[in-house]
Amino acid sequence: MKVAIIGAGVAGLATAALLTREGHEVDIIEQRGEVGGRAGSFASQGFRWDTGPSWYLMPDAFEHFFRLCGTSTEEQLELVDLSPAYRIIDEHGEVVDVRTGEAEDLFESREPGAGQRLHVYLDSASRIYQLAIDGFLYTTFSDFSPYFTLDMLRRIPQLLASLCTSLKVKVNTTFSDVKLRQILTYPAVFLSTHPESTPALYHLMSHTDLVQGVNYPLGGFAAVVRSLAALADASTVHLNTEVTGIRTEGSRVTGVDTDSGFIAADIVVSTADLHFTETRLLPEHLRTLPERRWARRQPGLGTVLILAGVRGELPELLHHTLLFSSDWDDDFRTVFDATSGASESIYISKTSATDPGVAPEGHENLFILVPVPAEVSLGHGDLHGRADGQVEAIAEAALAQIERWAGIPDLRERIVVSRTIGPADFADQYNAWSGGSIGYSHTLGQSAFLRGSNRSARVDGLYYAGATTVPGVGVPMCLISAENVVKRLRGDTTIGPLGTD
16 A cells, blocks of 8 residues: 655654555655654764663564564664663762662662562563563554453453552652662653652563663664664655645545645554644544543653763763752652743763764763653743743753752863753644653553554544554654554554564
């Protein structure tokens, strides 16, 4: 069939790579002048930064996807194992380094008995992670009969227990030390939600960093995007082309209208933000999720991003560094329950610690992520034009905080180049609903089959992929969402990954 894919981000490229291997003729339509979407890249004065994803987690999902494409991670990427996996610094300057495989010793050193409790916790996380792989990620939820097997029925009590409490409650009733609680609840940020609103089911995320480990692909996520683009090279890519509508005949899709003309298609796969697809590209009578339905949904995390090139070395920071405030709950409430302000618990990526090609000799590159409310009104950064005052103030405060907490008093003086990105940029550049930067929150009501469907209920031939549909946010989930489109088109109702033989 002829397929039109809206968006050339990770999900769009991955979907194209799989569908061309299925024998379909694919056109990818991208409004920007480059592929990659939110997994973008920016270079200036000899520095290069990834402007989106920076944690390489779930290596099994990458390997499985590459196998579907007839290749492997080893052939596509050069991975570096990060040890320590990341560093934590608090407002008092205390430093804690977290190493994959050694977390039990760390926990025991801070809280007697916590090492054994972590062993039990991670054993549960690993089992739930495998359950998610086997039954809840690689599926379209189009047939629930596979869940009524003896094996699945045996797992239901554990599953229900993990759904009926929050990640915060699960962690806080098991551990007392503040740092240990933070190590186990910070993955909620990867899920674009608050630990209070995150089902305890998602303690499976600790399996990814404390058991599987944290890697870095040399060249950053730009290298991942290049790999996906090469695998999708049988597609026709239309850059600088904006989709203005999804055309239908009755309730059947016939293609997409663009600012350069009509592109006919038997199938349309939108990897654009679901809110944008539903409310801007479809007429009201064909919307599965009309505007009134969005009042009950949560857009997730907003961010102010700072890209800084710094003169001299920064040994105080590792490849991944997290500044964790003791006002943990207040930080999350600022982000998810307010309309302004910024978290003091921020993330710093210094890829120059691992990758010599991202900064000039004798310099470092910093990617700084400050969680903020998903509010377009917070404004723009200066990467695409002039920065708004609120974004500038948040960025300045974050840099000053790093100076104090990490003990780098002259950090701002040593910055030779910097750019910022704000929530309004995510809305402008990626049509992100409410300026959210990652994707919709993984609350109970926005997880698994409750998150929605990857097929339109009102338009035959319209499918969805990407971070705003099932299975969820993050690069691995986008790869899986592409596979789930293949399963839809094949009529495959199984609940596990496709075979790679």
